[in-house]
Amino acid sequence: GIQVEQSPPDLILQEGANSTLRCNFSDSVNNLQWFHQNPWGQLINLFYIPSGTKQNGRLSATTVATERYSLLYISSSQTTDSGVYFCAVGGGSQGNLIFGKGTKLSVKP
Amino acid sequence: DSGVTQTPKHLITATGQRVTLRCSPRSGDLSVYWYQQSLDQGLQFLIQYYNGEERAKGNILERFSAQQFPDLHSELNLSSLELGDSALYFCASSEGPPNTGELFFGEGSRLTVL
Numbered sequence: 001g002i003q004v005e006q007s008p009p010d011l012i013l014q015e016g017a018n019s020t021l022r023c024n025f026s027d028s029v030n031n032l033q034w035f036h037q038n039p040w041g042q043l044i045n046l047f048y049i050p051s052g053t054k055q056n057g058r059l060s061a062t063t064v065a066t067e068r069y070s071l072l073y074i075s076s077s078q079t080t081d082s083g084v085y086f087c088a089v090g091g092g093s094q095g096n097l098i099f100g101k102g103t104k105l106s107v108k109p
Numbered sequence: 110d111s112g113v114t115q116t117p118k119h120l121i122t123a124t125g126q127r128v129t130l131r132c133s134p135r136s137g138d139l140s141v142y143w144y145q146q147s148l149d150q151g152l153q154f155l156i157q158y159y160n161g162e163e164r165a166k167g168n169i170l171e172r173f174s175a176q177q178f179p180d181l182h183s184e185l186n187l188s189s190l191e192l193g194d195s196a197l198y199f200c201a202s203s204e205g206p207p208n209t210g211e212l213f214f215g216e217g218s219r220l221t222v223l
Contacts, residue, residue, distance in 0.1 A: 031208055041197055041217055045111070048211040086152065090208045096142055096165055097212055099152040 002027045006087050006100035013077050013107050021072040021103045023087030031090035031097065032063050034072050038083045046072070046085075077107045112136065113215035115200050121221045127188040130218045134181055134202030140164075141183040142201040142212065143175055152199065157207060158183060164207045190222045 003026040013019055023032075034046040047054050047061040049070065054061055058077075063070040074081055084104050088097035112135035122128055134141050143155040145168075154167035158177035169175075172190075177183045187194060197219050201212040 031210075033211060035214070041219070043199065043214040043217075045211065045213060088152075088212075096154045096157050096167065096207070098154070099144075101151045 002029065002089055002091055002098050004087060004089055004098050004100035006085075006103050008103060009101065010104045011106070013105065015077060015079060015107055015109050017077050017107075018073070018075045019077060019105070021074070021085055021087075021105075023070040023072070023089075023100055025068050025070075025087075025089045027068070027091060029065065029068075029089040029091035031088075032065075032070055033088050033097065034061055034070070035086045035088065036081075036083050037086060037102070043086075074105075077105075079107045079109055081105060082107045111213040111215060113200060113202050113213050115198075115215035115218050117218055118216065119219050119221075121223065122190060123223055124190055124192060126190050126222075127186065128190065128220065130185040130187070130198050130200075130220075132183045132185070132200030132202075132215060134183070134200075135204075135213055138202035138204050138213075139181065140203045140205065140207060141177050141181070142203075143169075143183070143185050144199040144201065144214075145196050146199065146217075147193075147196040150196075155185070159206055187220070192222050195220055195222045 036044045084102040088099045114133040155169040157165040201214045
C-alpha cells in the first residue's frame, strides 16, 4: 500500500514565526488532504489538495503529484495553531485515506 | 462543525463488555469510514461502507463489526473489550464512491476500557 511520511515529527515555534511541513508519499494519489488535530482531539479539514496550490488565510498548501510530495505552509503562527498536523492520501484501488504519523506543532507565546 | 455526528462522545466501560458507536454522515454523503486512534498513535483505517455495502476493510479486529443502514447511518460494534481497545474512534463521510472527494470527520467517540 501507499506509504506516507511526514516531517518534521515535532516543531516548536515562537508566535509569529513561519513554518513548512512536508508530506512525502510513495505512489500516485488522487486524494490528498491536510488536517489539523487540535488539543481536544478534533480533526479539522484544512485542505483537499490532490494537486496544485491553495490558500486559506495564513495557511497555504502545495501538492506536486508528479514528485509525490505536498507542503503545508503556516505563516505568522499563533498559539491556536498548536496541535498535530496530518497529511492523508488515497489512490488507486484503495478506498480510504492513509494517514501519516503527523507533525506535532507547539507555538509558544 | 463538519456535519458528521458521532455518539456517544465519551464512553467508559469494563473489559469483556460490548459497546456500539453510532455515526450519522453529512447530509447527502453515501460513504462512511471508521478510523481508530490509540494514544500517541496515528489514525488507523478500520472499515468503509458505500451506500450500505462494505467496500474496504483495514486493520479491524474480528471482535469488531460494523454496518451501514438504509438511512446511511453507521454503527461500529466492539465486543469482548480489552484494555488496548481504549482509543478515539472517528467516523468520516464523503459524498461519492470510495476514494473520490473530500472526507469530513466527526468529533470522535472516546472509549476508555477499565
